[in-house]
Amino acid sequence: MIGTPVPKEQPPRKLSGPRTSAGRYNLERSDGNVARRRDNNLRQKGQRGLEPDGACARRIVEPARGLSRRQTWRPDVDDHASLKQTPLAALHRALGARMVPFAGYEMPVQYPAGVLKEHLHTRAASGLFDVSHMGQIRIVPKSGKVEDAAAALETLVPADMLGLSVGRQRYALFTNDAGGIRDDLMVVNRGDHLFLVVNAANKDADFAHLQAALSQSCSVEMLDDRALIALQGPRAEAVLAELWADVTAMRFMDVAEASLHDIDCLISRSGYTGEDGFEISVPAASAEDLAKRLLEHPDVLPIGLGARDSLRLEAGLCLHGNDIDPTTNPVEAALTWALGKARKPGGARAGGFPGADVVFAALESGPSRLRVGLAPEGKAPVRSGVSLFASETSQEPVGTVSSGGFGPSTERPVAMGYVAAGQAKAGTQLFAELRGKRLPVTVATLPFVTPTFKR
Amino acid sequence: MLKFTEEHEWLKIEGDVATVGITRHAADQLGDLVFVELPEEGTSFDKGASAATVESVKAASDVYCPLDGEIVGINQAIVDDPALVNSDPEGAGWFFKLKLSDPSSANALLDEAAYKELIA
Secondary structure (H helix, E strand, O other): OOOOOOOOOOHHHHHHOOOOOHHHHOOOOOOOOOOOOOHHHHHHOOOOOOOOOOHHHHHHHHHHHHHHHHHHHOOOHHHHHOOEOOOOHHHHHHOOOEEEEEOOEEEEEEOOOOHHHHHHHHHHOEEEEEOOOOEEEEEEEOOOOHHHHHHHHOOOOOOOOOOOOOOEEEEEEEEOOOOOEEEEEEEEEOOOOEEEEEOHHHHHHHHHHHHHHHOOOEEEEEOOOEEEEEEEOOOHHHHHHOOOHHHHHOOOOEEEEEEEOOEEEEEEOOOOOOOOEEEEEEEHHHHHHHHHHHHOOOOEEEOOHHHHHHHHHHOOOOOEOOOEOOOOOOOOOOOHHHOOHHHOOOOOOOOOOOOHHHHHHHHHHOOOEEEEEEEEOOOOOOOOOOEEEOOOOOOOOOEEEEEEEEEOOOOEEEEEEEEEHHHOOOOOEEEEEEOOEEEEEEEEOOOOOOOOOOO | OEEEOOOOEEEEEEOOEEEEEEOHHHHHHHOOEEEEEOOOOOOEEOOOOEEEEEEEOOOEEEEEOOOOEEEEEEOHHHHHOOHHHHHOOOOOOOOEEEEEOOHHHHHHOEOHHHHHHHHO
C-alpha cells in the first residue's frame, strides 16, 4: 500500500515507533539506546533496559538516541514472551531470521544475507517483506453506498476520499485537533466499501478512532484474519506475472483482486521502498503458502525490517513515530500533496477534518519548520534525535534529525529531519552534533534515490 | 595471552600492550558494519569508557575500553573499510592497541573457555 511517498505502509512507520516507546520498535529506535553491545550484560544485571549504567554509557546514549536500533543486539527474552506473531513467523524462523520486537510483534529484522545485501537485492531484483503486523481495516457503509463511507472518512482525514475511484488507492493522514498527524494510512475504494492499511503501532488506536467517529453510518471491521506481504523491486512485476499475468496491466496505486495459486488476494501496486512493487493482502491461513511460492523464484529474497527502513529512508518516505507524529502537521512534514485539492481552502469541501484551522494557517503563512533531506558529508551516519546547528559554534539548534542511517544504494549516510524554515533550502549547510563533534550536513532534495513507480 | 570481556571484546596481550578487537560473535550480531570511529593515539581511557564506535546500517554501538590504559596504536584499515571487521574480526579487523596501566589487571578478564560459555 504504500506507494507513495509515503507509505505508510510499510514499514517505516513501523519501525519506528514512537520514539518513546520502548517496546516498539526497537529496531529502530531504540529506546534504549543503549543497545550497545553491552546490553546483554546490562540486562543480566537487571537493568532492564534503559540505559546502562554508568556515565559512560550514558554518553553514548544520548547522542545516540537515534540509534535506535541498537536494540537489535539484545535478545530480550522477557519482552518476547508477550509479543504477537504474524502468520509467517514460523517461515521467518525457518529462513534463519533474527527476530526482534517491533510494534508489539516479533518480526524479522534481517535474514542471513544481512541488511546490506537485502537492501541492494530489493533495488536490483525483488524482495519479499512480511508486513502482516500492519492493520487492515474495512469501512462498510450501512447505506451500501461507498460514497457515504468516503464522506464519513473525510471527517478524519484531509485527503480527497470522495474523489477516489473504484480500484484505486490513496495516501491519507489522520489528523488531530492541533493539526498533528495521528497516523498515516492507505485507503482503497473497493466499490462497496473502503479498505484501509494503517501502521502496526497505531492500529488499535486507529480502529477505536474510526469506530467512535463513523459507527453511525458505517461498520468498521479490523481484518485480523489476513496477512500482508509486500513484493518490491524491479523484478516484482515479472515474478508476480508468473502467477497472474494480468498484473502487468496495473498502474501505480491500482488495486485488484486476483487468485494466486487459488488463493484469493487483494493486490495493490504500491510499496514502501521507492521501487515498483506490490502489496498483497492474503488470508492468514494461506499466507505461508503464498510466501513460499514467491520465495521459490530465484529473483526473490526475504527482506527484514532493517532493510525496509534503509530502503524507505533513501526513498524519502516518512515513518510515523519518527518523521511524522501527533506534533507535526502535514505542512511542516512536507506532505501538503496529501491534502486533497477539494479539501483545501477554496475547494468544494474545504476543511471538515480535525485541526483544519491549524493546517490552513500553516498553508497560508508557511510553516515555521520543514521536513527536509539531509546529506551528511562524512562517513558517519547521523541518526534520529541528533541536533542540527547553523554553524560549528552556534548554541541554539535549528533542527533535529528524525530518521537517519547509512544508505546502501547511495553508499553514504542519508537522513531526514526538521529544520527552521529559513534553513530548509536545498544546499544549505548545517552541522550535526554527534558524539560531541559538529559534522557538516547539507540540506538535500528528497528522495535520495529515483523512484521507479509504474505510473 | 588471549583474554575476553563480557562486552564481547578480545585482547591479545603481549607484555604491557593489548591489541583489542571485537569477537566474531559480536561482529555477527552487529551485522554489516558501515562506519567505524577509533580513538586518537595518546588518549587514555578508564575501563568501561567508550573508546570506539561502530555502526551497522541499523544501529550504532559502542566499543568499551576493556581495561585502564592509553591508546598507542589504531587500525586505520577498518576505518577505511569497516567490512573488514565482519570478515576478519579476530585478525585483520582489530581496533586499537592499548598500553595497560596495570598489566596484571588482565588476569580478571575471561579466558577463551569462559567466553565461549558466556555466548553459548
